[in-house]
Structures are given as structure tokens and as C-alpha cells.
Amino acid sequence: MQIKEDTLNYLAHLGRIELEAQESKILSGQLKDILDFIDQLKKVDIKDVSATSHILSISNVLRDDLSGESLTREDALKNAPVKEGNFFVVPKVIE
Amino acid sequence: MNYQPVIGLEVHLHLKTKSKAFCGCSTEFGKEPNSQVCPVCLGFPGSLPVLNQTAFFYAVKTGLALNCSIAEFTKFDRKNYYYPDLPKNYQISQYDMPIASEGFLDIESEGKPKRVGIIRVHLEEDAGKLIHRDDSSCVDFNRAGIPLLEIVTKPEINSPLEAYEYLTLLKSTLEYLDVSDCDMEKGSLRCDANVSVRKKSETTLGTKTELKNMNSFKGVRDALAYEIDRQIEVLGSGGKLIQETRLWDPQKLKTHPMRSKEEAMDYRYFPEPDLPPFVIAKDKCAQIKREIPELPRQKVLRFMKEYNLSAYDARVLASSKSNALYAEECLVNYSGKDKKQIVNWLTGALLSQARSRNCPLSGLKVTPSDLIKLVGFVEKQQVSALSAKTVLAQMISTGRAPEEIIKEKNLSQICDESSLEAFIEEAIKENPKSVKDYQQGKQNALMFLVGQTMKKSKGKANPKVVQELLKRRI
Ligand SMILES: [Zn+2]
Numbered sequence: 240m241q242i243k244e245d246t247l248n249y250l251a252h253l254g255r256i257e258l259e260a261q262e263s264k265i266l267s268g269q270l271k272d273i274l275d276f277i278d279q280l281k282k283v284d285i286k287d288v289s290a291t292s293h294i295l296s297i298s299n300v301l302r303d304d305l306s307g308e309s310l311t312r313e314d315a316l317k318n319a320p321v322k323e324g325n326f327f328v329v330p331k332v333i334e
Numbered sequence: 335m336n337y338q339p340v341i342g343l344e345v346h347l348h349l350k351t352k353s354k355a356f357c358g359c360s361t362e363f364g365k366e367p368n369s370q371v372c373p374v375c376l377g378f379p380g381s382l383p384v385l386n387q388t389a390f391f392y393a394v395k396t397g398l399a400l401n402c403s404i405a406e407f408t409k410f411d412r413k414n415y416y417y418p419d420l421p422k423n424y425q426i427s428q429y430d431m432p433i434a435s436e437g438f439l440d441i442e443s444e445g446k447p448k449r450v451g452i453i454r455v456h457l458e459e460d461a462g463k464l465i466h467r468d469d470s471s472c473v474d475f476n477r478a479g480i481p482l483l484e485i486v487t488k489p490e491i492n493s494p495l496e497a498y499e500y501l502t503l504l505k506s507t508l509e510y511l512d513v514s515d516c517d518m519e520k521g522s523l524r525c526d527a528n529v530s531v532r533k534k535s536e537t538t539l540g541t542k543t544e545l546k547n548m549n550s551f552k553g554v555r556d557a558l559a560y561e562i563d564r565q566i567e568v569l570g571s572g573g574k575l576i577q578e579t580r581l582w583d584p585q586k587l588k589t590h591p592m593r594s595k596e597e598a599m600d601y602r603y604f605p606e607p608d609l610p611p612f613v614i615a616k617d618k619c620a621q622i623k624r625e626i627p628e629l630p631r632q633k634v635l636r637f638m639k640e641y642n643l644s645a646y647d648a649r650v651l652a653s654s655k656s657n658a659l660y661a662e663e664c665l666v667n668y669s670g671k672d673k674k675q676i677v678n679w680l681t682g683a684l685l686s687q688a689r690s691r692n693c694p695l696s697g698l699k700v701t702p703s704d705l706i707k708l709v710g711f712v713e714k715q716q717v718s719a720l721s722a723k724t725v726l727a728q729m730i731s732t733g734r735a736p737e738e739i740i741k742e743k744n745l746s747q748i749c750d751e752s753s754l755e756a757f758i759e760e761a762i763k764e765n766p767k768s769v770k771d772y773q774q775g776k777q778n779a780l781m782f783l784v785g786q787t788m789k790k791s792k793g794k795a796n797p798k799v800v801q802e803l804l805k806r807r808i
Contacts, residue, residue: 253600255416292409292431292605298613301387304351307358308372315371315475325367326472329418332464 341491348522355481356383367474375479377422389481392513397434409611419462432456451488494558541575557582660695699733708736761786
């Protein structure tokens with residue numbers, strides 16, 4: 240299946256990445272390969288296979304509700320590109 | 335035109351856990367910004383979520399209380415979107431296998447019973463908090479990762495009042511379950527609404543709008559009423575509605591379209607690979623079910639049956655678990671036949687005092703046994719109803735027993751004739767005209783004389799006895 244340019248641009252936007260023309264060309268090809276592979280999988284007879292929602296057929300464990308140590312504020316904010324006082328600062332997100 | 339509103343409600347609720355949903359950070363409210371964060375809730379690469387069992391069991395408990403079926407097998411999914419309050423760029427939520435589904439809550443609206451269907455109850459995590467300034471936004475991630483329960487109704491609510499009643503009973507039920515603070519001011523309970531209107535003859539749903547930013551149940555009711563009128567007006571004038579999100583403005587009492595952000599969200603849900611699925615064992619489920627206390631609606635029905643209360647009184651008293659407990663202690667121990675005598679004190683003076691102090695009935699200094707004593711004094715006419723109010727006010731402020739206060743303030747009611755004689759004599763002497771009026775058949779004149787006698791006794795005379803004595807004298 241061919242990947243339309245619109246579809247690729249939409250996906251890039253959802254992932255918040257910018258694509259150069261050259262990259263777009265490579266990625267369209269790779270996406271096409273992935274979808275073709277999925278098409279192949281679709282042909283497999285799975286009548287007798289039960290559905291899974293995780294690669295491992297295990298059930299999870301739970302932890303007790305105990306509050307423990309958090310990071311220090313210095314550590315938490317250490318890698319923030321912009322910070323002010325105890326806050327992370329981001330470009331304004333509402334009008 | 336005959337339009338019918340169709341409303342669905344989505345409630346988000348902070349669960350009352352000590353730690354966050356998937357990490358050990360504290361959930362305490364009001365702490366320094368970004369002081370309760372760790373690699374998991376900040377979305378650092380390589381960190382892994384581990385589910386809090388209290389949050390998980392609270393979700394099951396709520397589902398059971400809302401008459402839902404509980405999934406034997408449940409999983410989490412990633413809801414992907416970019417927003418600065420969401421550090422991982424996805425929210426751990428539940429998509430197609432919620433913990434609980436297909437339940438209902440029976441409410442009452444304008445005296446009529448109504449069953450509101452619940453589509454699903456699922457567990458997810460809250461996002462951080464944004465504080466917007468002129469040129470930038472500040473982010474506090476203390477709230478990010480707090481366990482959030484989403485409770486979604488079917489589009490079966492048909493009026494703003496029904497929505498209000500549903501929310502009130504839901505909140506009260508959740509408080510009985512003790513799974514959340516349900517404090518809208520702190521944001522631990524939030525409600526969004528979907529609303530559309532359709533002609534009564536139609537079966538398909540009209541174009542809906544999603545309402546947000548209501549910060550009280552009254553706000554939800556008002557926003558819905560406004561939005562329903564607006565939609566009917568648009569349709570009535572031949573216009574077309576568009577599906578959109580609108581924000582309620584509690585100052586202007588209007589909804590307006592939400593700007594920016596939304597360009598049809600595409601969340602691309604997929605199973606959360608970091609969390610294998612969960613199995614809810616049948617016996618665990620049964621155990622949680624046994625722990626569910628009597629819920630408000632059942633309590634109302636029982637109060638009506640056992641103590642012969644009116645539906646209104648029963649609802650007022652049962653709306654909070656702690657008040658219901660206090661009221662029931664009064665009702666059980668009160669030996670009078672007509673429980674209304676004590677109920678009137680509970681739902682009247684006592685409850686209004688508690689409300690004005692923003693505390694439960696038990697938070698006032700009046701014990702159930704002291705209240706019962708006071709009501710007894712009034713019944714035996716040892717204290718007038720008016721003086722009893724003074725006594726109660728004293729009991730509330732000092733916590734002392736009613737008999738002590740009555741004695742100290744000399745408030746006991748005068749019933750015996752000899753003590754009242756002097757007051758009556760005086761009243762008659764000073765008001766010859768009223769005496770004459772009464773003798774000529776004016777009943778009001780008698781009441782005036784009773785009033786005058788009461789005044790002379792400084793309110794301590796028993797008005798019934800005074801009336802009898804006056805009648806005999808004149
Ligand atoms: Zn954390």
C-alpha cells in the first residue's frame with residue numbers, strides 16, 4: 240500500500256516531528272513495508288488463536304499504597320530547559 | 335417547539351490514596367510545586383509504572399456500588415496526545431476493557447424515580463497543573479499521576495435537574511464508600527457534560543456539544559439549562575448546530591466555544607506495554623462487595639420505613655454518612671413516639687448551625703443524648719420552644735448539658751398558675767381595651783393579652799397555660 244503525502248504529514252504532525260523531503264521519501268518507503276507486512280499477517284488463519292492484549296500471557300502484580308521518596312526539587316528541575324522558582328516553564332498554551 | 339434534552343455526564347474523581355496511581359509519590363494536596371514527582375510520574379525514559387492496589391480496589395468498589403459488572407480481566411491503554419501538563423506525552427488510561435461497565439444509579443427527580451445507566455467506570459492518571467501567565471505557562475507535576483476514576487453515564491438524563499440529582503447522589507454514594515474527598519474546589523471531583531436536544535418524536539440523537547469548566551453542581555445545572563435553551567433557539571430559527579466543546583462562564587452565566595487546542599484529537603490508543611493485564615479474582619471481588627456499607631439510597635428508604643420519616647427528611651439526613659450516623663443515634667434512642675419531634679431539631683436548627691460552621695452534626699458540641707434531653711424538656715413543657723433555641727445555641731457553643739444551662743439561665747418554663755397570676759393580673763389591668771374587645775368576641779385580642787403576659791414573664795410563661803388562665807379570668 241502506498242503512503243500518501245498527506246498521511247505522512249499528518250503522522251509527522253501527531254508525533255511533533257519535522258521531516259525534510261529526503262526523510263519523507265525514506266519514511267514513506269518504510270511505512271509501506273510495515274503495512275505490507277501487516278497485510279501479510281492479516282492473511283494468517285487465526286480462527287483457533289485467542290486474542291492477547293500483551294505479548295506475555297501473565298497477569299500483573301499490584302503494590303501497596305505507601306508513599307515514598309520523591310525527587311528533590313533541584314533534581315526534578317535540573318534538566319528543564321526553562322524553569323522559574325519551583326516551576327517548569329513552557330510556551331504559553333492557551334490564547 | 336417540543337424539544338427533549340439528552341444529557342450524558344462524565345465525572346472525574348481523585349481517589350483517596352496516599353500515593354499516586356503508578357508510583358510512590360505522595361498525593362497530598364497543596365504542597366510546594368514539583369515536590370511530589372519522580373522518574374515515573376515525570377515520564378523519564380526507562381522508568382516503569384506499578385499499579386497502586388488501593389486505587390485498583392477503590393475502582394472495583396465504586397463499580398460494584400454503581401451496580402456494574404466487574405471485568406474479570408482488565409488492561410490499561412495509552413492515550414496519546416501532546417500537552418505540556420502530560421510529561422509522558424500519553425496518559426495511562428483504559429480504552430476497551432474498563433474495570434467496570436454496564437451499571438446504573440437510581441435517583442429521584444421531582445418526586446419521580448429514575449434509573450441513570452452507567453456505561454463504564456475506568457481508572458486512569460491525572461495530568462499536571464498549568465498556571466497560565468501573559469507570555470508563558472508554569473507547570474506543576476504534583477498532580478500528574480494521581481489516580482483518577484472516570485464514571486460515564488449513558489445519554490439518558492433528560493433535564494438539568496436530573497443531572498443535578500444524579501451528581502448529588504453520586505457524590506454522596508462516593509463519600510459513603512470513602513473512596514474520594516469529592517471536593518470540587520480542590521479539583522478532586524470534576525464534571526463534564528454532553529448535551530443535545532431532539533424533537534420528542536425523533537429517536538436519533540441531535541448534534542451534541544461538550545460542556546466543560548463547571549466548578550459546582552449548580553454550575554452544571556445552570557450550564558446545561560443555558561446550553562439547552564441556546565440549542566433550541568438555534569434549531570428553532572432554522573440554524574444548524576456544530577459539534578464543539580464549549581466552556582461555561584460562571585460570571586456571565588453563558589457558554590462560549592473553546593478556542594485553539596482542539597483540531598479533532600486523534601488519541602491512537604494502544605495497549606500499555608509497560609503494564610501486563612490484570613485479573614480480578616472472583617473472591618477478591620466478593621470480599622470488596624461485602625465491605626460496601628449501606629448506601630445513601632438504601633438508607634433513605636430504611637429511615638422512611640423504620641422511623642417513619644418523610645422522604646425529604648430522610649434524604650436530608652442520609653445525604654452525608656456522618657450525619658446519618660448521628661441522626662440514627664438520636665432516632666434510636668429517642669423514646670418519644672413521634673420521631674418528627676426530634677427530626678425537626680436535626681434537620682432544622684442543628685443542621686443549619688452545622689452548615690454555617692461547615693462541619694458535620696457530630697462536629698457541633700451537642701451529643702445525641704443531650705439533644706434527646708432537650709427535646710424531652712420541650713415536650714414536657716419544662717422549657718418553651720423559644721427558650722429551647724437559646725439553650726441549644728448555648729449547648730453548641732459550650733458543649734454543656736441542657737439542664738445545666740436551663741438552671742443557670744433560669745429558662746425553665748412557668749406552668750403553675752400561682753406563679754403566673756401576677757403577670758396576668760398586670761396584663762389585664764394595663765390593657766382594658768383588649769379585655770373589652772375579647773369580651774365582644776375578638777379572638778385576636780386574647781392573643782394580644784397572651785403576648786403581653788409572656789413579655790412580663792420574660793418569655794418564660796407557658797403560653798398555653800396563660801391562654802387558659804386568661805380565658806377563665808375575663
Ligand atoms: Zn512519582
